[in-house]
Amino acid sequence: MKKGRVTLKDIASKLKLAPSTVSRALNNHPAIGEDTKKAIKKLAEELDYQPNPMALGLLQKKSNTIGVIVPEITSHFFSAIITGIQDVIGPSEYNIMICLSNESYEEELTLVKKLSKMRVDGILVSPSSATKDFDHFRRLQNNDVPVVVFDRDCPGLEADKVLVDDYSGAYQAVEYLIRSGCTKIAHLGGPLNLSTTKHRLQGYLDALEKNKVPLRKDYIQHVKGFSHKDGIKPTKKLLELEDAPDAIFAINDNIAASAMHVAKKMGLAIPDDISIVGFDDEPHSLYFSPALSTVWQPVYSLGMLSARILLQRIKNTNSNEEFRMEVFKPELVVRASSREDSVGISD
Amino acid sequence: MKKGRVTLKDIASKLKLAPSTVSRALNNHPAIGEDTKKAIKKLAEELDYQPNPMALGLLQKKSNTIGVIVPEITSHFFSAIITGIQDVIGPSEYNIMICLSNESYEEELTLVKKLSKMRVDGILVSPSSATKDFDHFRRLQNNDVPVVVFDRDCPGLEADKVLVDDYSGAYQAVEYLIRSGCTKIAHLGGPLNLSTTKHRLQGYLDALEKNKVPLRKDYIQHVKGFSHKDGIKPTKKLLELEDAPDAIFAINDNIAASAMHVAKKMGLAIPDDISIVGFDDEPHSLYFSPALSTVWQPVYSLGMLSARILLQRIKNTNSNEEFRMEVFKPELVVRASSREDSVGISD
DNA sequence: AAACTCCATGCAAAGGTTTGCATGAAAACT
DNA sequence: AGTTTTCATGCAAACCTTTGCATGGAGTTT
Structure with missing residues (x-):
């Protein structure tokens, strides 16, 4: 078995075609003959061809990755939000990169740099409790990386926001x-x-x-x-x-x-x-x-909505749509650690 | 401000040098004159140049990313392990991609495919409770992607393992x-x-x-x-x-x-x-x-050790070192939900 | 002064994919 | 038959970086 992954070229040379033809066939470009298309698809399947995302990313200047920055992950709160995010992003074409700031401004800064370097296509963020300044997020926005803030607001930052009341x-x-x-x-x-x-x-x-x-x-x-x-x-x-x-x-x-x-x-x-x-x-x-x-x-919904908004924002990256601001309503759950409401729930 | 990120070429043309010279200067190649090197580094700093990881990945056929597959993240158990993993990988050159299988074999399969497509350099995995067959992990290994199994064993799979007794x-x-x-x-x-x-x-x-x-x-x-x-x-x-x-x-x-x-x-x-x-x-x-x-x-340590072993394995990917098998000892913590030991702790 | 060494820099290829344009052949028209 | 249209495919550039080899000039040796 040959070393390294199967590439377009491999398929092309086996079929005595040009790589461009193979690429078009696999992308269902109309200008490819039915027979060739079938043959190409069959061979690609057989060889378990998987397009190289790095080549694609290089060409299209995007990584198909979105970054998530949360202060920590050990509380149920953030891990449930992340589960919501995953359940929306997972089935999409995007990958998620989860990062923990450990409630530290410095670490958050480093993470933003790292994600920016990676050319992520968008970022979901809940700032650390030590963060007072949001210029690092603005820098991302200036690089055309959309930012969606969730749960913890960044006052003064213009971005999509999904918060709780x-x-x-x-x-x-x-x-x-x-x-x-x-x-x-x-x-x-x-x-x-x-x-x-x-x-x-x-x-x-x-x-x-x-x-x-x-x-x-x-x-x-x-x-x-x-x-x-x-x-x-x-x-x-x-x-x-x-x-x-x-x-x-x-x-x-x-x-x-x-x-x-x-x-x-x-x-x-x-x-x-x-x-x-x-x-x-x-x-x-x-x-x-x-x-x-x-x-x-509603943590899970909060995660899902944040992710959905980011995906939408990435899609319409050019249109100067207004920033969204969604606020979920929390609900009091009365159990046994507090006295019963003496007034009753008559009205 | 010009669109798109700063590249080697940009720096090169501004300084009327070749991109290769700039590349070498930034990588401290000895064959570059001190003056040019300084000038290049200064400009790179000013323009906030950040090498494109996709170009690098394409060239070196590696993504500098490691994948983590866990069944879920909402329990403290796995989120603490992940925190341990993060704390080891974070400072390294690698990025982490965390994926949730939701205790489903099918989703785990999909995730392995996704990570393989991404050309991750290694994988940390705790299999789903529905997983009985480990061929998908073997396929990774055959593609030279090292696999480290943690907490939940995969009997019959030859890989590095970090478990609990x-x-x-x-x-x-x-x-x-x-x-x-x-x-x-x-x-x-x-x-x-x-x-x-x-x-x-x-x-x-x-x-x-x-x-x-x-x-x-x-x-x-x-x-x-x-x-x-x-x-x-x-x-x-x-x-x-x-x-x-x-x-x-x-x-x-x-x-x-x-x-x-x-x-x-x-x-x-x-x-x-x-x-x-x-x-x-x-x-x-x-x-x-x-x-x-x-x-x-010892969840946190378990995460850290798993990550360390994977990093080491990635580094010495060629050397056919034996697989490691580390087993942590758990400890009983007696509190109030169980009767006191009637025998006492005399001996 | 000719030949040589050394140093700093440039050239070009490679990595995998997409895409505008060019090519060539066959089919359809006059 | 000659011209045009249509269709299928190929070529080459671009994305950004690294790296072996080539180049050219300056300095050193005989």
């Missing part, structure tokens, strides 16, 4: 806590310059204000990261306050889980002494005890 | 259950043709036999998939037996979580009425209540 999610959660009779509601917020963190905080603040619950600054703590361990200290701070809160609205389920953990260890009953609500609705949150009340986000 | 993990868990006084130990096993499932089952069986605990066939149930919902029915079957088990060793933490859920719903106390042990040690398993006893696996 975090404000609404937080508002729902906090208003529910108020209705259920909690009066001392704390918030475990996320890293500060994330759009999601800001919007959830605002939802929290507005829900308090609208319902005339006085705001206490010491009831707001911000975590450094999104994993369990990051929630321990801030929770302790809250619960060790003289006038400790009777409810915690946490930035995500991980933090909510460690809040529950800390609260239990301090001898508090959930939800009788303290209600706890998370965000994300990770699949296992149902299995905590008490089962965690949380805010569900 | 699932037998030992299961044996440790079950023997511990026996020592803690459980006598009716059930097993919620995984999909049947996975090596991991088989080895854990064998560990379970051997631990019973070694400790003279009679085997009851109706104490063994196999789940169809690895997510929570897949555990509900099989658990019910176990707990509705006339002589219900007093311990369950589950194939993973998800299944263990739903087993706990079902048991609680049926009014059983954990661990007093029934002990439950999982596998994987997902980070949130610590936060279940009771905290889940489970078997920890």
Whole structure:
């Protein structure tokens, strides 16, 4: 067996034809005789010919690859989004290159460079929590690489965006806590310059204000990261306050889980002494005890839509269509880690 | 600003040199004069020249890309492995292409074809639970694409392998259950043709036999998939037996979580009425209540080592070095979902 | 001064594919 | 029969880079 892959030339020489003829036949160009076309296709099949994407990419100045940059992949949140992206891109002609920024601005910068070097045809990105400046994405756009931002917004960047209405999610959660009779509601917020963190905080603040619950600054703590361990200290701070809160609205389920953990260890009953609500609705949150009340986000759909928008944008790369801005609505899921709504669901 | 990326030619013509000279200068070829070299490097920097990987790939018949095939990505298990892989490959010259087979043999086949077409330089793979035949991997090897198998073995395939001693993990868990006084130990096993499932089952069986605990066939149930919902029915079957088990060793933490859920719903106390042990040690398993006893696996290291072995194999692609077979030892982590070891840890 | 060495640079091919244009032959028209 | 049309195929360039070999000039040797 000959070394190396089968090329157009190989097929051409075997059939005593020109490579161009073979190429046209395989692409169903009309100007090729039926017989030759059949013979070519048959031989290509037999030899398991597979066009060389690098030659194609070189010629057409595109890689048929799209890049995905996410801060991490170990949370269910981003891995579910990626699954949604995969399920849309997979069946298309494009390949996906997934990259992890590890919540670091520097690494994100390196990744953008790497993907740009690779001549990706488009990029899906959720910026790191350390990213404040979006010029690296603008540089991509200037190179005609479309950028779609998902979940975490990049304020000021003009691009297609697929987001979640975090404000609404937080508002729902906090208003529910108020209705259920909690009066001392704390918030475990996320890293500060994330759009999601800001919007959830605002939802929290507005829900308090609208319902005339006085705001206490010491009831707001911000975590450094999104994993369990990051929630321990801030929770302790809250619960060790003289006038400790009777409810915690946490930035995500991980933090909510460690809040529950800390609260239990301090001898508090959930939800009788303290209600706890998370965000994300990770699949296992149902299995905590008490089962965690949380805010569900349509992660899979979010991934799919982002991918679809990017594909469309790549196709109509020239048309100066307006940027799209899609916002998904999250939904509060009440379980057992928070008191029942005392008002009832009469209306 | 001119359309398209900067090429060697652009630099060459601006400096009235030949592209070959520019190429050599940038690659630090000794035969280039110091002055020219400096001038070229300066201009290249200014214009932000980035070599076209497709041209390079075409020339050298390699893509500088390695493919990763995993069954899914939403579990912490595989996403942590991928993080390990990324952390090794990222700083190297290679790119990673992550693909999800969704536990389907057909999709896995398609992915292998896709990656082969892309001329990836190597592949890291954990086969789907539906895969029984490994010829598609052999075809890759025949095309000189090295394959490294991780976590889930492909029996009969000659390749580098990085595995976990699932037998030992299961044996440790079950023997511990026996020592803690459980006598009716059930097993919620995984999909049947996975090596991991088989080895854990064998560990379970051997631990019973070694400790003279009679085997009851109706104490063994196999789940169809690895997510929570897949555990509900099989658990019910176990707990509705006339002589219900007093311990369950589950194939993973998800299944263990739903087993706990079902048991609680049926009014059983954990661990007093029934002990439950999982596998994987997902980070949130610590936060279940009771905290889940489970078997920890060095997932991150597993990912890193697999990647390192593949890189090495790619480098020495010619040398007919023997295939490596690395087996990591898992560790039992005892928490609150299982009774305390009645014997104590005296010796 | 002729012959030689050495150094810096250029030329051209190769890698696989697509595509506009040219070619050639057969078929169809007058 | 001569001219035009149609059809099938081939040629060659382009995409960008690397690399063996050729070139030319300057400096060194005899």
